[in-house]
Amino acid sequence: MKIELYENFIKGEKMVDWTHFNKNNGGSDSDAFEEMIYLLFCTKYDKKEGIFGYFNQRGIEKEPIKVNDKCIGFQAKFYTTKLSDNTPDLIKSIKFAKRDYPNISKIEFYINKEYGQGRKKGTNKPQGQIKVEEFAEKNDIEIAWYLKSKLDVILFQPEYQRIHEKFFGKEKSFLDYIEELNIYSNSLFENIKDDLTLKDNPIKLNRDSYINEIDEKVSENDCFLINGNPGCGKSALAKEFLKQKDCPILMFKPDDFDVENIQFFFDRFNLSLNEFREFFKDFDEKFILIDSAELIGTLKNQRVIDEFFKLMIQDSWKIIFTSRLNYSNSLKLNLKVNLNFKVDEITVKELSLNELVSLFEENKLKLPQNIKFKKSLQNLFYLNAYLSNIDNIDLEDESEIKDVLWDLIIKKSHYQYGNNPDKREECFLRFIEMKSSNPYFKFESDYFCQEILNDFQRDGIISNISDKYYFCHDIYEDWGLEKIINKNFNESSDYEIFFKKINDSVKFKVAYRKWLHYQLNNNYGNVDEFLDFVIVDDQCRESWVDETLFAVVVSNKFELFLKKFKFQIMSDEFILKRILYWLQTIFRKESDSQFSKLVKEHANKIIYKPFGVYWEKFISFLYDNLEKWNKSQMEIIVPYLLEWNRHYSEGDATRNSSLIGLKFYENLEANDYYGVDKLKDSCVSIILLGSKEIKNELEEILNKTLLNQ
Incomplete structure (x- = not known):
């Protein structure tokens, strides 16, 4: 039955929560139940003027009615004990009904309880039910049972909505909140783009080999990791796999768990942990998707999400993670070593050059000559952004693709009428700074900036779900954070001011790592003196020294760093410890x-x-x-x-x-x-x-x- 109820949740149909029946009817359960069943019976048989009856009428609730060739009566029973304990009461009702209405041929019993399964060989019926039906048969009466599970189905049908609201009220139940949780999850799920688009026409990539591998491995493990570079299509692959499943699927982002304890996570959906676990416990197959799981390591209180994972695995959920390749090793270690989960993984590769050439030839498109540009198009995010904006891209442009797309997507520089590219950029960067500090921030902006935010939502760059902003793809946030760090680095008169200008939120620290890593690999001369300040000058905070060491350890300048800063490594135990820590964590x-x-x-x-x-x-x-x-x-x-x-x-x-x-x-x-x-x-x-x-x-x-x- 719970599976049927879940299927109705995702269709948005009204549910029945009997805990509200008592609250809504002032404790007069029996009287309210009789009145509710009377209205159901009248609605069912279209008795718009009601049915005649007597006060405290015996046997059946009202006078029997004629339906075709049958004489039908009904009885409403609200029991507080087991249904099998009330067999004598049901037999007595049949006895009085037959005595007072000799022509009655059918009695419909509406009862708030269920029978337990019987043990008699050859039938599932319990002894109490058999006795009632045998007594009715001797009196030429047919019995129709409408027990709790049938009433659940009847009461969420549209034609009975007014009756439902009268006796259960419009107050939301935990089932409504489960539905809201599902809507929230689906909103995140739908933000994942799983098709390439060329002038509004989808281009489908064949990823069957990945799907088959996931399907084969996921059943044998508690958790499954989909790793890959940013924008390679990890989330889209997870979505494509899960769309094939006909079972509960929930999706969350790591910062959903940035709370004090696990109940605070469920408080957001007005649920208790026990209600959530109880509802989903009977599903044989169920999945949770944690997107951008590399950000788990940035949570202030990782104990909450670890506890969530343990309980979900205990309840037989399968958890799928998408993670950037550089961070997947530490995530895997936590799942395997600290949480003792069975984990498997795949690494999603970017398109090969041959695959890219074939795709362009099949769609009669010309590849750009810019080698860096062409290499970037092997990444599905950049390829999709390129195809979506192809009419506005100069194939001879020698710029980096992210700079071209920033102008086209974020600034919309090619839009002349009613557009202010610099204002769009300013608004987007302000938005990122505020969100990086507080995921639940309220964006206070002027009217024009609010209109730009609305435009970003229409363009699929950001979304607002349950009063919380998200980026539809992490790369948009990466672009913005890099712009902010670059801008502050170039405009600051000294390096101490630079660090004061960028906030020390986890998001900015991660972005700083990426920015410095890029600079070390590609523009070392640009940060040579900067490294001197960070490593040699005592004014730089240890947290920023640590983030710098991370970037150095994974860069191609690590050996040069060891030579240049030999004295500092040998004299400062903090630097020595952190280099060894990062080596151990990453490699x-x-x-x-x-x-x-x-x-x-x-x-x-x-x-x-x-x-x-x-x-x-x-x-x-x-x-x-x-x-x-x-x-x-x-x-x-x-x-x-x-x-x-x-x-x-x-x-x-x-x-x-x-x-x-x-x-x-x-x-x-x-x-x-x-x-x-x-x-x-x-x-x-x-x-x-x-x-x-x-x-x-x-x-x-x-x-x-x-x-x-």
């Missing part, structure tokens, strides 16, 4: 050793290992400065080297790591440090694990030891 993957596979299979635990050239570069940096590390720094470094050697017994990095361990051990032995036994044991483990790479050094130590004896 970490599931171990493929035989032992790890056995642990995963038998203990459902996943072992992870560090990986990549950036780890190797940093271990080399540690080795190059071997003589300069003090005891406190050794305590920071040693656990990471031990982790490396546990997974890699060979290679230059392992050799360097083992030699560092050897040197650290010698220093600890030579200096009479207190409480370093555990640290020395770890150094010995590093040496033993990497012994193959430092065989000569170990032989030399052994020979010296033997000579000294």
Whole structure:
């Protein structure tokens, strides 16, 4: 029955909530129930003038009526005990009805309870129901049962709406709030564009291989990650997969969970956690989509969303995440290690150049000559934006595609009449600054700016759902945040003022990482002095130093950074700790050793290992400065080297790591440090694990030891 009710929610039909029956009728449940059934019966048989009856009439509620060749009466019973306990009362009603109306041939029983399933072999009917029907049959009376589940169906039919409102009231029930939750979720879902469009004509891409892979893997796991670069079509793929499902599907954004506790999340929809779980518990298949899941890490209180995930998995929901590729590793680690979920994933690739060329040829389009432009079109977001604005794009333009699209989509520079491009840009950037600080902000603007916001909504750039603004695609927000940071960077007279101008919300910090990463890779000269200020000058706050280190660690200037800021890394433990932290967080993957596979299979635990050239570069940096590390720094470094050697017994990095361990051990032995036994044991483990790479050094130590004896 609950599945039927859910299907009616999504059609927007009126539901029945019996908790409101008592509230709406002042506690006189029995009298109200009899009156309600009388009105239902009259409506059903079109008795617009009512039916004659007596006060406290026995057997049936009113005089029987003639319908074709049948004489029909009805009885309304509002019980507070089990229906099976009231068998004598029902038999008595039939007995009095037959005595007072000998010609009666059918009685319709309207009852607020249900029978439990019977145990008698060959029938599902319980003994009480069988006794009532057998007694009625002996008296030539047909029984029609209208129990609670049938009344639920009857009362949300349109023809009975006035009766429903009279006895249940217009006050919203938890079912109405479940419906509102579904509407909210559907609004987010519908904002996902899942087709390319060329002059209002859809272009469908074949993504069946992805859909089949998701379908195959999602049933075997608690969670499923769809990873990929921004704009590659992750959300559209999730939507395409879920559209095939005929079951409850809910969608949320990470900042929906930016609340103090899990009940506050449900308070937004006027629901309790228990009501939500109770309603959906009987569905065999159900999905939750968390879009832009990389933003989970930006939540102030991640415990809330983790608790939500645990409860949903416990209730057999399947959770699908879309996440940017650079952030998916940390998300996966949290799901697997901290929450102990079974997780699988796919990575969505951008179009190949051949696929792009074929698509343009099939639609008789000319590819732009600009190589950067052409490469950008392999990304589905940029391709769709390009196709939607193709008549206004100069194929010979040498600009970056995002700058061209900013002018076309955000500023609408090609619109002359009634348009103010600079005002549109100003309004959009103000909007982003306010939203980044508070997702539930109220946008206070002049009339003209409000009209621009309305225009942005019509253009599918932003949306307002349940009094909360969203970007229809994260890339629009990325563009704006980058513009704000660039503008403040170029206009600030010094770097301290720059940091004061950009707010320290999580969104801006993430945008700062992306901006600096781009600058490091493409315009290093533009930020060379800026790095000096951040790393060397004590005026820069640690939080911004940390965000800077993140950008550096994932950039192609990491090795240059190690050389230039060697002194700061070796003298400032905060910088040393955070570089190691980011290396561990970003460059970490599931171990493929035989032992790890056995642990995963038998203990459902996943072992992870560090990986990549950036780890190797940093271990080399540690080795190059071997003589300069003090005891406190050794305590920071040693656990990471031990982790490396546990997974890699060979290679230059392992050799360097083992030699560092050897040197650290010698220093600890030579200096009479207190409480370093555990640290020395770890150094010995590093040496033993990497012994193959430092065989000569170990032989030399052994020979010296033997000579000294």
